[in-house]
Amino acid sequence: MTSERVIVSFRELGMQLRSGALSPVEHVTDTLSRLAADTHNAVITLDAERAVEQARVLTEELARGEWRGPLHGVAVGVKDLFDVVGLPTRAGSNVLADAPAADADAPMVTRLREAGAVVVAKLHTHEFAIGSTGDAAATGPALNPHDHTRITGGSSSGSAAAIAAGHLTLALGTDTGASSRTPAALCGVVGLKPAFGTLPTERVFPLSETCDHVGVLAADTHAAGVAWDVLSKTHGTGGRVQAPDVAGVRVGVPVDDYWRPLDPVLTAAVDTALESLRARGASLVEVRTPMIDELAATYSVIVGTEAYATHAMWLADRLADYQGVTSERLLPWKEHPARGYVDALRTCRRLASAMRQAVGDVDVLVLPTTRLRATRIGMPEVDIAGTAVPVRAALSALTLPFNLTRWPAVSVPGDVTDGGLPAGVQVVGVGFDERGVLCVASALARRV
Known part of the structure; x- marks a missing residue:
């Protein structure tokens, strides 16, 4: 429908x-x-x-x-x-x-x-x-x-x-x-x-x-x-909007397997976005992030432990009031040791710094927002070439690293070659702040 x-x-x-x-x-x-x-x-x-x-x-x-x-x-x-x-x-x-x-x-x-x-x-x-x-x-x-x-x-x-x-x-x-x-x-x-x-x-x-x-x-x-x-800004009015001039912008293109989507339409959307930026004067630079798998692995420990701490009393007293999938995600962190949480925080800080060093010569990264497009409601997994792919992980894998590095990022609609569901292209600020990221994103803008 x-x-x-x-x-x-x-x-x-x-x-x-x-x-x-x-x-x-x-x-x-x-x-x-x-x-x-x-x-x-x-x-x-x-x-x-x-x-x-x-x-x-x-x-x-x-x-x-x-x-x-x-x-x-x-x-x-x-x-x-x-x-x-x-x-x-x-x-x-x-x-x-x-x-x-x-x-x-x-x-x-x-x-x-x-x-x-x-x-x-x-x-x-x-x-x-x-x-x-x-x-x-x-x-x-x-x-x-x-x-x-x-x-x-x-x-x-x-x-x-x-x-x-x-x-x-x-x-x-x-x-x-x-x-x-x-x-x-x-x-x-x-x-x-x-x-x-x-x-x-x-x-x-x-x-x-x-x-x-x-x-x-x-x-x-x-x-x-x-x-x-x-x-x-405390007294911001929204009066300044930067024109989408990307001439001279250095665009990092992550090439590690981690960053590859599972839908060819998403790959095509990013390719089209990159070519558009190149045509407008941006330079494309391949970047590698050998630490990304280890960095991303800290996310579930950090977020899971902190979320459980918020919900511990309610989970003990009102478990039935949670959606089943929510309580199933929170309860495993009940017995997680403090050392594991602290180790994850320390590892995150170390690897976030290493990632900045690896890509620090570029202004922005451009990559898919997700590995999949919208799946059917209630499906925890989808079949991709005979492999069961967890939906939840596929929808957050390419975005969560930038919550760990704490860099600004924006998702904009990309070109959809099959005329189907939307595709997101992500622009991440490395050398650029929020306004710079939005400037690059504006160069890719298309009507929703």
């Missing part, structure tokens, strides 16, 4: 709002109607009354000639890991079914509001963000707008689905190993993971303090750039 999708660019929406062709009240009201009729299980709850009132205030500001910037009057969604004042944070779990309404916004939500964005909804998340598929939650699986039998990816499942469906142009997500970039890739939208620590995670339900990042899901790279400008 493929749903009808009408995608409006962020730039076009902003021009309509600023010119008065569309008022914030009209835009927000229409968005709320779209979200109320959503068929992708992307929406957890609407904040309709508060959103319309905020839109009314913003409409009056425009009438007085007051403009807060490109987010003025733009409806946004928020993954249900963030606190939004007046709404409960349930994190996709029955464990938090009785959670009280938050008494304050997360800092990232506050910054969006101050820049003129209107928070209209909390959106679906894989339970407690412990999963890259988006199909394990108290409210059931999120459905990919390109095909309702397919996963959205996770854990920012609702954010990606709502944008791919055309309901929103911008949403907040998180990214601990894949959670913004993988659903962006599978749903055909843009997913940005900034460098570690650049955006505060206060009032965002934690998965791993070592690897948690706030993320941005967007309809296009322009929207992601505006959101980054707003979120990264």
Whole structure:
């Protein structure tokens, strides 16, 4: 089943709002109607009354000639890991079914509001963000707008689905190993993971303090750039968007077996992206990362141990309230020795440094976002040339290393040679920061 999708660019929406062709009240009201009729299980709850009132205030500001910037009057969604004042944070779990309404916004939500964005909804998340598929939650699986039998990816499942469906142009997500970039890739939208620590995670339900990042899901790279400008600066308005000039940029192409996807369409998407960058003046450099398998192996130990520490009491008292796949992932870490956790942290730091030395001469890396495209809902494995491939691992293997190195990374839609499900191309900052990464990504941009 493929749903009808009408995608409006962020730039076009902003021009309509600023010119008065569309008022914030009209835009927000229409968005709320779209979200109320959503068929992708992307929406957890609407904040309709508060959103319309905020839109009314913003409409009056425009009438007085007051403009807060490109987010003025733009409806946004928020993954249900963030606190939004007046709404409960349930994190996709029955464990938090009785959670009280938050008494304050997360800092990232506050910054969006101050820049003129209107928070209209909390959106679906894989339970407690412990999963890259988006199909394990108290409210059931999120459905990919390109095909309702397919996963959205996770854990920012609702954010990606709502944008791919055309309901929103911008949403907040998180990214601990894949959670913004993988659903962006599978749903055909843009997913940005900034460098570690650049955006505060206060009032965002934690998965791993070592690897948690706030993320941005967007309809296009322009929207992601505006959101980054707003979120990264206390008084950011989203006013500066860098032109996609890539002449002279050194692009690293990882050639180790680890980085190879399992779908030839993904290989072709990256090849097309690389050729496009070369044609625009970038230079391509093959890079090798002999430490990558050992570095990646530290991820499950670090994240698993830290996640178990967060959930230990609930697992002891309320095990039945967890989705089975979630508790199965958490419980094995109950007896994991402290030495193993500390060893993993030390190994991670050592090998992250070694990886930077190995690729440090390039500005960015360009590679697939995932090893697979969207699989069918509920399938833990897929057959690839007679080999059973675990879906969860295939969806996070190419993204999680950059949570360990803590570098900025963005997934953008790539060329799809078979006309089928979306393909994600990942741009990772080595010498470049978030704005540089988005500049390169913009050079690859195509409509979702």
